[in-house]
Amino acid sequence: GAVVSQHPSRVICKSGTSVKIECRSLDFQATTMFWYRQFPKQSLMLMATSNEGSKATYEQGVEKDKFLINHASLTLSTLTVTSAHPEDSSFYICSARGHHDHEQYFGPGTRLTVT
Amino acid sequence: GQNIDQPTEMTATEGAIVQINCTYQTSGFNGLFWYQQHAGEAPTFLSYNVLDGLEEKGRFSSFLSRSKGYSYLLLKELQMKDSASYLCAVVTGDYKLSFGAGTTVTVRA
Numbered sequence: 001g002a003v004v005s006q007h008p009s010r011v012i013c014k015s016g017t018s019v020k021i022e023c024r025s026l027d028f029q030a031t032t033m034f035w036y037r038q039f040p041k042q043s044l045m046l047m048a049t050s051n052e053g054s055k056a057t058y059e060q061g062v063e064k065d066k067f068l069i070n071h072a073s074l075t076l077s078t079l080t081v082t083s084a085h086p087e088d089s090s091f092y093i094c095s096a097r098g099h100h101d102h103e104q105y106f107g108p109g110t111r112l113t114v115t
Numbered sequence: 116g117q118n119i120d121q122p123t124e125m126t127a128t129e130g131a132i133v134q135i136n137c138t139y140q141t142s143g144f145n146g147l148f149w150y151q152q153h154a155g156e157a158p159t160f161l162s163y164n165v166l167d168g169l170e171e172k173g174r175f176s177s178f179l180s181r182s183k184g185y186s187y188l189l190l191k192e193l194q195m196k197d198s199a200s201y202l203c204a205v206v207t208g209d210y211k212l213s214f215g216a217g218t219t220v221t222v223r224a
Contacts, residue, residue, distance in 0.1 A: 043202060043214040093157050097210055102146060106157040
């Protein structure tokens with residue numbers, strides 16, 4: 001099956017700093033990648049959709065200047081949390097979809113803790 | 116907006132059967148997924164329904180009725196390792212997934 005990786009798996013940063021999370025599709029070309037956020041005991045909330053070579057589409061209520069998404073190639077998307085605050089502490093999960101696929105393949109997630 | 120409802124928690128005994136219901140009211144429908152998620156891990160794919168009816172895969176089956184906006188996931192011969200959160204997710208358009216809040220299933224010995 002299709003494999004999606006995320007790096008790092010866990011990160012702790014200080015308030016006010018920026019953190020970059022990478023999402024890679026390892027064995028297929030991902031035309032679309034999605035970024036989700038999940039708070040404890042809650043479900044996944046879609047933050048943004050990114051298509052290779054174009055600007056990401058953000059969901060309502062998600063600040064595009066705070067959560068910078070770059071989808072520079074068909075196998076890599078990055079999410080940068082800028083000027084992180086403790087309330088940004090969450091589980092961030094990416095998923096990827098191939099061109100002819102209805103299924104999304106999820107990465108293992110990144111646990112972000114902002115102190 | 117999207118409205119996807121599923122029970123918060125269910126408890127069952129090892130070897131038993133549990134049915135998790137999901138009702139949805141969404142703007143657009145291109146299929147429904149069920150995912151299993153263990154704490155601290157990413158969701159893993161269980162099933163996908165786009166046509167009405169029952170899809171069976173080993174111990175897990177999923178049913179869809181598009182006219183009723185209803186799906187269920189049936190877990191048979193429950194094992195301790197099935198204790199997890201089960202997420203219902205509707206494909207609403209442009210391949211976006213809208214997730215329900217998840218059902219936490221606890222399997223007791």
